[in-house]
Every structure is written in C-alpha cells, then in structure tokens.
Amino acid sequence: MKLLLVVPAMEDEKEKRLKGKAFRMPQISLGILASLTPEDVSVSYVDENLEDVNYECGADLVGITVMTATAPRAYKIAENFKKVGAKVIFGGIHPSILPQEALRYGDSVVIGEAEYVWREVIEDFKRKKLKPIYYGKRVDSKDIGSPKREIFKNKGYYFTSILQATRGCPYDCDFCSVSLFFGRSFRNREIKDIIKEIEELNHPLIGFLDDNLMGNKKFAKKLFYELIPLKIRWLGQASLTIADDLELLRLAKKSGCSGLFIGIESIRESGLKEVNKKYQKAKYLLEKIKRIQEEGILIEGSFIFGLDSDTPDIFDETLEFVFKSKMALASFSILTPYPGTRLQKRLMEENRIISYDWRLYDCGHAVFKPKNMTIERLQEGLDYCWHKFYSYKNIFKRVFSLGYRFPLLGIPLFILNLSYKRMLFETTNISSWFSQKNYGFLPEPT
Ligand code: SF4
Known part of the structure; x- marks a missing residue:
C-alpha cells in the first residue's frame, strides 16, 4: 500500500513558491502521522509550495492537510487523485469544522487530532472499509510524538530543526481557531522527551512550533532550565505575558531564546477587549515589549486590522507604536472570520460577511464589512503598513539600532527583514490582492 501525504499550496501561489522558500517549514503533523503509519505501508510526502504534485505516483491513499485558505486547492488535488482511482482523506482545522463540505470532494475526514485514529484509518482502508468520518480524541500529553523526519529530506526546506513541545493555548481569542481544534486545555510533553528530540536534531538553532510555548509558566521554566546545558539558540511563539515574569524571561534568554513571535493584535484598549x-x-504594551527586548530577545509583533473599534487612523497609530517599540520584525493582517469561530458567528449574525471564497481567508483580504471604514481603506491601510515598516530606510534604521546593541544578531536580522521585504513585494504585491475579480462568491458553508 502506498500512502501520500500532501500539503496544498494556496490557489495562485504556486508560481511564487520558490521565492518564498526561506519561510517554509515542514508540516510536522504529517510527519507525526508518517511515524504512526505501520511499517508495511510506503509513505511519501509532497509540499506543493515546493514541488508539483505527481498524480501518477501510484498512491492508493492520499492524506491532505487543510487550512481554510488552502481548502479550494486541497479539493482540486483530491478530485485529481480520485480520477486516477486513489482514495482521499482530509485532516486539519478546516475539514474538522466543515466535514460535510470536505466530503463533497474526498472520501473521508478526520475530525480533530488524528493520532489515536490513524491506525484504524489505515486498517479500514486496507479492508476497503474507509469510514466517511473519524473522530480523533484529544491526544494525551504523553502520546504527543515526534515526526518521522526522513519524509522531509531533500524536499528543499532550509530549516527543518523544528519540534512541538506543547499543544493548545489557555487563552481564548475571539478570532482564533486553535482552541476549537486543540481545546483550551494546555498539554505539554515530558521534558525528557523534548530534550531527547532536540539532542537528536543536533542543530544549533531550534524552532518551537507551539501556539504558546509559555502557556504554562511552571512547565516553561522547567523546560528552559533543562535547555541551558544544550547551548542551543531557539525561536518560538509566546504571549506578551512573558514580560510579567522576570524569572521566566531571564530563563528563556539563558536557555537560548533569540526571538519570539508575539500576537499583540491591537494597540488600543478597545481592540484588546x-x-x-x-x-x-x-x-503597558510598549513597556513589556521593551522589557523583553532589553533582555536580548528580539520580537516579531503581529497586528490585526479591521476590528470594530478600528478607525482609519489605526494604521498610523500602529506604525508609530511599532517604531517606538523598536521591535525587530512586524507582521500585519486583516481580521479573518475563520469557520467555527465566535467572530464568524457574530459577523454572520450581523450579515457582514461578504465572501465565503476560502482562497481569500488568508489574513490579507477583507472578507467582511468593517464597521468604521470602507473595505478599500482597510486594504490600503494594510498595504501601507507593510510598505512603510519594510521600506529600505526603516530596515536600515532598525537593523543599525538593534545590531549595535546585539552585534551577533545584526546580520541575521538584516537578512530576515530583507527576506520579508522580498517575499512580500516581489512575490506578493499586497495591493494587487484587492481587486474585484478576486471576489468570486462560493456558496455559504453548510
Ligand atoms: S493567544 Fe494566540 S493561540 Fe492563544 S487563543 Fe489567542 S491567538 Fe489563539
């Protein structure tokens, strides 16, 4: 039996894929499924962002991981495989929320975390008794495993030393689907297993893929303490609450933390609420960001536009804030009402959603009517912030000021800033995203 695991690209991103390669990382969830697949099954993996899908590869079963923005492309891939006689099973957040939509294009859907049902899926497939829906139970922290990394080899990824230490997030942001999928219960792996995996990776730079590595401070402190002797550097994602605990912050730094991605979302009290x-x-936002950076941890702050409390001056205000904070990198996005979230429910009730074309659910398009500005103003504001933050003048200013304080980080920081600029303005022109022709309406989800 041949199993193919697929990461679909965004619909029109294929031609841009090689240029955006520096930012691509392997899909760890598919690596974990590969590790749970019985030995007698041959497993291969394709990331459509890096190579074309070969429909003639002889796959018997095709597993496709789906996010909302990649759903239309995932469905096309599924249809193509079905034409050559393969069976298709979907997994990931989008089909977990909208299984009936996915079943229009594939044979089966795993709802939720797939680990505990994966062997059953394979056995059912072998017996030609694939069920339409498998309900994956929440995986116990002791059973969160490591991926089979061989499947990522020679795929063109620049950075593969990634791992997952935890699952879930204790917070419950209105727009986020993490807690819908993983629940609000925060689960962490055994520290000894995490350390073992890092030792096996044997790489000086590690990326933690957790949604909130410091969701449990007690666990995070223990982990950081154990990381110190490994003398690695690591990057991860955390909440700004790390700045409230100086012991945690300093342990993070001591354990090798070089940079954190932090969802700040809004600089206004009303937006945060x-x-x-x-x-x-x-x-306190500014003070907290400065405190983290003063400890030598660089921040990429992420901001969302289009909240009901956002007025047209939010763009200038946010830029003023990011420049004042001297953060190393920033990313800006448009509020996106992902299926199943409280945000989507509210906007549907208020009759404000203007498109269910999932291709536009990429945080770069307005798919709903904003309250205090026009859609055009929202799109232009997003564009304006990206351009202004990543102008050559501002990149140089930022890199010189941070590079002066952290000489070792100067060059990597410069490369990262330039990569962002290149990826965003050479491969993806944000302004061009907004055009009427993009607004193809798909039927409302069932
Ligand atoms: S803190 Fe991040 S991961 Fe947690 S609910 Fe909010 S957006 Fe989602």
Whole structure:
C-alpha cells in the first residue's frame, strides 16, 4: 500500500513558491502521522509550495492537510487523485469544522487530532472499509510524538530543526481557531522527551512550533532550565505575558531564546477587549515589549486590522507604536472570520460577511464589512503598513539600532527583514490582492 501525504499550496501561489522558500517549514503533523503509519505501508510526502504534485505516483491513499485558505486547492488535488482511482482523506482545522463540505470532494475526514485514529484509518482502508468520518480524541500529553523526519529530506526546506513541545493555548481569542481544534486545555510533553528530540536534531538553532510555548509558566521554566546545558539558540511563539515574569524571561534568554513571535493584535484598549485579550492592557504594551527586548530577545509583533473599534487612523497609530517599540520584525493582517469561530458567528449574525471564497481567508483580504471604514481603506491601510515598516530606510534604521546593541544578531536580522521585504513585494504585491475579480462568491458553508 502506498500512502501520500500532501500539503496544498494556496490557489495562485504556486508560481511564487520558490521565492518564498526561506519561510517554509515542514508540516510536522504529517510527519507525526508518517511515524504512526505501520511499517508495511510506503509513505511519501509532497509540499506543493515546493514541488508539483505527481498524480501518477501510484498512491492508493492520499492524506491532505487543510487550512481554510488552502481548502479550494486541497479539493482540486483530491478530485485529481480520485480520477486516477486513489482514495482521499482530509485532516486539519478546516475539514474538522466543515466535514460535510470536505466530503463533497474526498472520501473521508478526520475530525480533530488524528493520532489515536490513524491506525484504524489505515486498517479500514486496507479492508476497503474507509469510514466517511473519524473522530480523533484529544491526544494525551504523553502520546504527543515526534515526526518521522526522513519524509522531509531533500524536499528543499532550509530549516527543518523544528519540534512541538506543547499543544493548545489557555487563552481564548475571539478570532482564533486553535482552541476549537486543540481545546483550551494546555498539554505539554515530558521534558525528557523534548530534550531527547532536540539532542537528536543536533542543530544549533531550534524552532518551537507551539501556539504558546509559555502557556504554562511552571512547565516553561522547567523546560528552559533543562535547555541551558544544550547551548542551543531557539525561536518560538509566546504571549506578551512573558514580560510579567522576570524569572521566566531571564530563563528563556539563558536557555537560548533569540526571538519570539508575539500576537499583540491591537494597540488600543478597545481592540484588546474586542478580541478577548482583556488580560493585556494597552498602556503597558510598549513597556513589556521593551522589557523583553532589553533582555536580548528580539520580537516579531503581529497586528490585526479591521476590528470594530478600528478607525482609519489605526494604521498610523500602529506604525508609530511599532517604531517606538523598536521591535525587530512586524507582521500585519486583516481580521479573518475563520469557520467555527465566535467572530464568524457574530459577523454572520450581523450579515457582514461578504465572501465565503476560502482562497481569500488568508489574513490579507477583507472578507467582511468593517464597521468604521470602507473595505478599500482597510486594504490600503494594510498595504501601507507593510510598505512603510519594510521600506529600505526603516530596515536600515532598525537593523543599525538593534545590531549595535546585539552585534551577533545584526546580520541575521538584516537578512530576515530583507527576506520579508522580498517575499512580500516581489512575490506578493499586497495591493494587487484587492481587486474585484478576486471576489468570486462560493456558496455559504453548510
Ligand atoms: S493567544 Fe494566540 S493561540 Fe492563544 S487563543 Fe489567542 S491567538 Fe489563539
């Protein structure tokens, strides 16, 4: 039996894929499924962002991981495989929320985390008794495993030393689907297993893929303490609450933390309340970011536009904030009402969603009517922030100021800033995303 695991690209991103390669990382969830697949099954993997899918590869069963923005492409891939006689099973957040939609294109869907049902899926397939739906139970922390990394070899990824230490997030942001999929219960792997995996990776730079590595501070402190002797550097994602605990912050630094991606979302109190980040106070944001950077941890802050409390001056205000904070990198996006979230429910009730074309659910398109500005203004504002933050003048200013304080990080920081600029403005022109022809309407989800 031949199993092919597929990461679909965004619909029109294929021709841009090689240029965006530096930012691509292997899909760890598919690697974990590969590790759970019985030995007698031959497993291969294709990431459509890096290579074409070969429909003649002889796959008997095709597993496709699906996010909302890649769903239309995933469905096309499924149809093509079905034409050559393969069976298709979908997994991931989008089909877990909308299984009936996915079943229009494939044979089966795993709802939720797939680990505990994966062997059953394979056995059912072998007996020609694939069920339409498998309900994956929440995986116990002791059973969160490591991926079979061989499947990622020679695929063209620049950075593969990634791992997952935890699952879930204790917070409950209005727009986020993490807690829908993984639940609000925060689960962490055994520290000894994490350390073993890092030792096996044998790489000086590690990327933690967790949604919130510091969701449990007690666990995070223990982990960081154990990481110190390994003398690695690592990058991860955390909440700004790390700045409230100086011991945690310093342990993170000591353990090798070089950079954190932090979802700040809004610089306004009203915006933080709206997304259900009430535990953050707008007046302390700047101080917290500075505290983290003063400890030598660089920040990429992420901001969302299009909240009901956002007025057209939010773009300038946000830029002023990011420049003042001297953060190393920033990313900006448009509020996106992903299926199943409270945000989607509210906007549907208010009759404000203007498109269910999932291709546009990529955080770069407005798919709903904003409250206090036009859709055009929202799109232009997003574009303006990206361009301004990544102008050559601002990149140089930022890199010189941070590079002066952290000489070792100067060059990597410069490369990262330039990569962002290149990826965004040579491969993807944000302005061009907004055009009427993009607004193809698909039927409302069932
Ligand atoms: S903190 Fe991040 S991962 Fe957690 S619910 Fe909010 S957006 Fe989602």
